[in-house]
Amino acid sequence: MEKVNNATEKEALIREQVEKIGVFLEQQAKASAITPLAGRLFAFLILSDPPYQNFYDITEFLQASKSSISTALKALEQSGLVDYFTFSGDRKRYFRVNTKKWLEVEQMRLQQATIALGLAQDILEFRKDSKHQDFNEGVEKVVEFYEYITLGMQDLLEKWKSEQKSTK
Amino acid sequence: MEKVNNATEKEALIREQVEKIGVFLEQQAKASAITPLAGRLFAFLILSDPPYQNFYDITEFLQASKSSISTALKALEQSGLVDYFTFSGDRKRYFRVNTKKWLEVEQMRLQQATIALGLAQDILEFRKDSKHQDFNEGVEKVVEFYEYITLGMQDLLEKWKSEQKSTK
DNA sequence: CTTTTGGTTTTGCTATTAACGAACCAAACT
DNA sequence: AGTTTGGTTCGTTAATAGCAAAACCAAAAG
Secondary structure, eight states: OOOHHHHHHHHHHHHHHHHHHHHHHHHHHTOOOOHHHHHHHHHHHHSSSSSSEEHHHHHHTTTOOOHHHHHHHHHHHHHHHEEEEEETTTTEEEEEEEEEHHHHHHHHHTTTTHHHHHHHHHHHHTTTTSHHHHHHHHHHHHHHHHHHHHHHHHHHHHHHHHHHHHOO | HHHHHHHHHHHHHHHHHHHHHHHHHHHHTTOOOOOOOHHHHHHHHSSSSSSEEEEEHHHHTTTTOOHHHHHHHHHHHHHHHHEEOOOOOOOEEEEOHHHHHHHHHHHHTHHHHHHHHHHHHHHHHHHHSSOOOOHHHHHHHHHHHHHHHHHHHHHHHHHHHHHHTTTT
């Protein structure tokens, strides 16, 4: 009776963790949620000369509908990767890649490892009473690796930032 | 006439680059191609005690069909994250997370930045004759960032590896 | 005030994907 | 040989994603 309660309790705990880790892996896969068209749009803007293009030029180059371009632009604008400006006396918007935000977005992505570290630590904690310590050692190596990487990465990012400030 | 040829030639070049970068961003989004079920399967195996489970137990816990589990297992096996073994005198396979491969896969993922660096360098090279040097400077910052990070990362990885050897 | 321009929003279609059920198969047991 | 066990493979189906057509809208131009 006691045993059964413990077992179902344990299972509920596992289900909770499974959900959490499962969602993380699922998200990780989709990550930036960039569609094929948005990808090509970004590529077009980053390569084009001048590095800003209006709505019509974009539809022409990518041979896509207005609605699709509008949607793709909206997505890229929301992520900050793309913004626009206008010339006075010209109603058209000119869209361009915001290279500063691009940099920020990339920096953010590198922080992803921190989340993975947290999960790995949770896993190890979860397994601590298991008698399969050989397996746990494997998990521990992963935790150590993430620790090493996140710390090193944090360090790299800070150094780079301060380097930028001093040479500005 | 000359001008027209140059223009169309340039456009073809852009199309080529757009395709390349577009595909990269698209891939990056999908990355590991892990399905929701595969994610939960991995999570279950990494949390379960003992850290190996047979086919039936997996279907029971995840409440999924045999075919779905079989497919998810195949995907995880192909990536190397999961493998199996048998006990002699027991026909069932016991599936488990291969923590060593997990580590390797994570290390590989960190190398992704190298590809991005290559692309960013190509972009800068592609833009070198543009008169919009202010924009190009923004791209250059991104290139420098990737350079800094890939080098630092390479360094981190090597240090970690040699550290592992010495403490083994 | 009506028309045009430069987009956006809504709605619907199509292709892809995730998961399933059923049939199937090889190995082991009877 | 026939049956059971432990899966795999092959269509199908349901959900989702990506794109487009059409209707819409605000601001500027006529």
